[in-house]
Amino acid sequence: MASKQSEQLVTLYRSWAATLDAKPDMPLDELRAMFEHLGDVTAEPRGVDYIETNAGGRPALWAVPIGCAKDRVLLCSHGGGYVVCSMYTHRKMFAHIAKSVGCRALIVDYALAPESIHPGPVNDMANAYRWLLDQGIAANHVALTGDSAGGGLAVTTLLRLRELAISLPAATMPLSPWLDMEAKGETFITNREKDAIVAREMIQGMAETFLGDGGNLQDPLANPLRGDLRNLPPTYIQVGSHETLLDDSRALADALRRADVEVKLDVYPEMQHVFHLLAGVAPEADQAIGQLAAWVRPRLGLGRS
Amino acid sequence: MASKQSEQLVTLYRSWAATLDAKPDMPLDELRAMFEHLGDVTAEPRGVDYIETNAGGRPALWAVPIGCAKDRVLLCSHGGGYVVCSMYTHRKMFAHIAKSVGCRALIVDYALAPESIHPGPVNDMANAYRWLLDQGIAANHVALTGDSAGGGLAVTTLLRLRELAISLPAATMPLSPWLDMEAKGETFITNREKDAIVAREMIQGMAETFLGDGGNLQDPLANPLRGDLRNLPPTYIQVGSHETLLDDSRALADALRRADVEVKLDVYPEMQHVFHLLAGVAPEADQAIGQLAAWVRPRLGLGRS
Numbered sequence A, B: 001m002a003s004k005q006s007e008q009l010v011t012l013y014r015s016w017a018a019t020l021d022a023k024p025d026m027p028l029d030e031l032r033a034m035f036e037h038l039g040d041v042t043a044e045p046r047g048v049d050y051i052e053t054n055a056g057g058r059p060a061l062w063a064v065p066i067g068c069a070k071d072r073v074l075l076c077s078h079g080g081g082y083v084v085c086s087m088y089t090h091r092k093m094f095a096h097i098a099k100s101v102g103c104r105a106l107i108v109d110y111a112l113a114p115e116s117i118h119p120g121p122v123n124d125m126a127n128a129y130r131w132l133l134d135q136g137i138a139a140n141h142v143a144l145t146g147d148s149a150g151g152g153l154a155v156t157t158l159l160r161l162r163e164l165a166i167s168l169p170a171a172t173m174p175l176s177p178w179l180d181m182e183a184k185g186e187t188f189i190t191n192r193e194k195d196a197i198v199a200r201e202m203i204q205g206m207a208e209t210f211l212g213d214g215g216n217l218q219d220p221l222a223n224p225l226r227g228d229l230r231n232l233p234p235t236y237i238q239v240g241s242h243e244t245l246l247d248d249s250r251a252l253a254d255a256l257r258r259a260d261v262e263v264k265l266d267v268y269p270e271m272q273h274v275f276h277l278l279a280g281v282a283p284e285a286d287q288a289i290g291q292l293a294a295w296v297r298p299r300l301g302l303g304r305s
Helices: A007-022 A028-035 A091-101 A120-134 A149-163 A200-211 A246-258 A283-299 B007-022 B028-035 B091-101 B120-134 B149-163 B200-211 B246-258 B283-299
Strands: A048-055 A058-065 A069-077 A103-108 A142-147 A171-175 A235-240 A263-268 B048-055 B058-065 B069-077 B103-108 B142-147 B171-175 B235-240 B263-268
Touching: A007 A028, A048 A091, A048 A103, A048 A120, A058 A091, A058 A120, A069 A091, A069 A120, A069 A149, A091 A103, A091 A142, A091 A283, A103 A120, A120 A142, A120 A149, A142 A149, A142 A283, A149 A171, A171 A283, A235 A246, A235 A283, A246 A263, A263 A283, B007 B028, B048 B091, B048 B103, B048 B120, B058 B091, B058 B120, B069 B091, B069 B120, B069 B149, B091 B103, B091 B142, B091 B283, B103 B120, B120 B142, B120 B149, B142 B149, B142 B283, B149 B171, B171 B283, B235 B246, B235 B283, B246 B263, B263 B283
Parallel strands: A069 A103, A069 A142, A142 A171, A171 A235, A235 A263, B069 B103, B069 B142, B142 B171, B171 B235, B235 B263
Antiparallel strands: A048 A058, A048 B048, A058 A103, B048 B058, B058 B103
């Protein structure tokens, strides 16, 4: 049974879903102001410093846990449907993950749609990765991670880097990723009542905004389920069983297996979209983050924690 | 008329007041967990780095606005009745003030009551100040500031430093300060309906917790209205007109004037307790913070901003 604490995310999501239902034409700045509070549910990680920088053209936030391995980096792409949220909303969530892994996190403030449509975000992430290598960080000492739309970016960035013939990172960890621009998952229907925030119509609307007029729903750099996934690094996907986006994770795991990529998929019972936001609050989030850390540490050349 | 945005603090306070009414014996850890969300109302200042340190024995958080004068420091004591809140709850509020002033802020995580009763907090603050001087910061390049109980500390710390014969800082800026352990202000009655969070009984309960069994309500190091205020540095007090604690600010201003200390008191119409928490959200908070900056910059030897 889901923990009492995990209900905090359900409550937040349902209140926002109700607000959106009541005001379907909410102006963009109001929508963004509302979602800037997404990270309010996350506990302060404590013992982490935060330093702003510019990572290859875009603002970015270093999260530096005290005593961490500074030469190992999680490159983080936040969620928000490519339209809302920022490096600030996801500061605490990614800092919890970095603290658990024992490395730094670089949270990239990629430019959002509709101001910056596809391929803007994936190029921003690829530029941030290249900037990291320019700082002297070894490719095999970097892992990508991201949630929701940022989970999509944690895969599409790999495809873009391969196009550019840049060495790939050691691993990728999509969390509740949104991948399928065609929104074909059956879980949009089967989990419609259980998912407190993500509905198919919302995903379709964001896909349209993200891809722009005449955008291609099957462009692999936007929709990696349509891409050639061969030779991608080991991938660990985490997702909640109550998510409408659950099938996106399953489809990615299947596609990676078919492409002979090492993949691990964990589905967390009764958890909501990006339940990792409950880090430091709900045991399910802390457990999942502990599993991320245990999985990625050896892949980054770090010992067991 | 108060801005629409400023209602966010009224809403938050009233919801917490209702929770406290419904559960008067809320366990301490639950109370603290609730108040850890106090800073959720504050906007992200952006362009500020945050570095944890140990300031003379206690954890503390540097807020470092990009491009600020690093040799000028606001030493910050957060509010929370000496019982709740932390350097994290007030991170954004003090960072907004530091950014406006153009200097660093050091937010001290002084130990809380009942684990650490008076004079624990005032000694923690005095130790943090001494630590600052040991780092090479000149006394006349430091200003104290704090809100609510931390506003009290921004005055009592001066009295403690004088006892220790340590050079005093350039200025102090108490925000909605709680000073009077005897809770004698008439505004406890006249503003009872207008103040959304602070009631006399709450103040009396916190005074008891803070002072411990047999504590002296008139100890000047806890209740500076009972202290010798002569030769204190220039003081700028800001407070909301709807506060039950309004008379604390007026009493301090009167006492400072009688002691020939330079004092400025600004009362903000219709504002709630520590409305500065609305920095980046409500124009009243931003205006007040701009006034703090304009007042303190020349006192710290900085030019006009």
